[in-house]
Amino acid sequence: MRGFSTNAIHAGQEPDPTTGAVIVPIHPSSTFIQDEVNSPRGGYEYSRAANPTRSALQECLAALEGARHAFAFGSGMGAADVALRVQLRPGDHVVIPHDAYGGTFRIIDKVLTQWGVEYSTVDLGDVAALRDALRPTTKLVWCETPTNPLLGIADVTAVAEVAHAGGARLVVDNTFASPYLQNPLALGADVVLHSTTKYVGGHSDVVGGALVLDDDELAEQIRFTQNSVGSVPGPFDAWLTLRGVKTLAVRMERHSDNAERVAEMLAAHPAVSQVLYPGLPTHPGHETAAKQMRRFGGMVSFRVAAGKEAALAVCAGTELFTLAESLGGVESLIEHPGEMTHASVAGSVLEVPDDLIRLSVGIEDIDDLLEDLRGALGRV
Structure with a gap:
């Protein structure tokens, strides 16, 4: 096989x-x-x-x-x-x-x-x-x-x-x-x-x-x-x-490597109130994800402690993380789901928190990505 x-x-x-x-x-x-x-x-x-x-x-x-x-x-x-x-x-x-x-x-x-x-x-x-x-x-x-x-x-x-x-x-x-x-x-x-x-x-x-x-x-x-x-x-x-x-396997390995580091950094950052990433042991679905997934992927969401306006400022304040919809590309993206990809669920039972940010962590050098996020978070 x-x-x-x-x-x-x-x-x-x-x-x-x-x-x-x-x-x-x-x-x-x-x-x-x-x-x-x-x-x-x-x-x-x-x-x-x-x-x-x-x-x-x-x-x-x-x-x-x-x-x-x-x-x-x-x-x-x-x-x-x-x-x-x-x-x-x-x-x-x-x-x-x-x-x-x-x-x-x-x-x-x-x-x-x-x-x-x-x-x-x-x-x-x-x-x-x-x-x-x-x-x-x-x-x-x-x-x-x-x-x-x-x-x-x-x-x-x-x-x-x-x-x-x-x-x-x-x-x-x-x-x-x-x-x-x-x-x-x-x-x-x-x-x-x-x-x-x-x-x-x-x-x-x-x-x-x-x-x-x-x-x-x-x-x-x-x-x-x-x-x-x-x-x-x-x-x-x-x-x-x-x-x-053709390159899916090697890309997913790098996406996962980078996302794990990003999630760990965000979890320790004082401007962040919650990190949503199944690779973190604190995630309620961590054990299930570990059982049925090879690794935990390149998507990370987090909530900004200071609320919606601060979250919007973080989204606008990064340089390497491009403010854009979609995900899964080799480049890192950042977005505000409540105002962008999930605006269609506003006012419904599926409405997402307004302080939520979603990251699609790309395959760039991880130290550059961490510095970019720290800089944006440090300005709110």
Whole structure:
């Protein structure tokens, strides 16, 4: 059985049989020749349905998650839309984390409820609470671990057992962990979602998403729906993502190294009231994360003791940490979730603290990153 980095570099990426090119070609063609009616020469007909560059990416992602099927999408939310669309019908109920990503909350709360889908928010770290939240109409449990932006941890195996006992499937958003740090299918999940914009792509230069799973019947439903709604990436986007994934393992090691040092520094800083990082022994999900993750990742959130205005000043006061949305690139980013990525949950039960800052810790020299944060914190 091949190792992770070997699969990242080789799965779906054999040298081109025509030219011998070592790197998978970009196939921009929208259509493909057919030798006879309904007899495409190379197995491809039209790029909305399938494209060779996209197929290479999908084969690689499936290998990294140890799955039979993978589907690449034009964005993480495009993947989420199809995952929800194929598994929910009017009158169905879905459970989501009490601190879910704002975009996930928005599509469920603002879009799916218009079609009769109901939802409940639960702390998925509390298995008893999840069990109590299930209804006869519950068809889906939607899990993030770690969560965005509060870095909550759910025990995937325990959540899967409860969901399956209640007749529901489990979808795990694995974006924060990446396939290198965590493999939810092996822990009992039914579907894994990634915003490949983030760690999988890794360079802040491409938007994409993915669904990965083993279930053949569900995979066919996803394939049909994806083609029907046209939620696909272009070949250049697929190629960029495939280029990025080759270095995922080495990048995640450096992200984790740096984030651990940042979390330790913040935990000792007098201007910080709380650090949210599963690698800290004080984190309530530390033991669970240590059990199901290889390392603890590159995302760190923290609360500023002096409140919202001070938090905003810290966000504006860094130099190496760029004030921007998104995460998972090689460069370090800083943001204020309440005013930026999670503004859509303001006023809801998912509203995040207004003194919260989220860091995507990059792979720069750690001493430079620590100095940058200390400087910004020292000015508030």
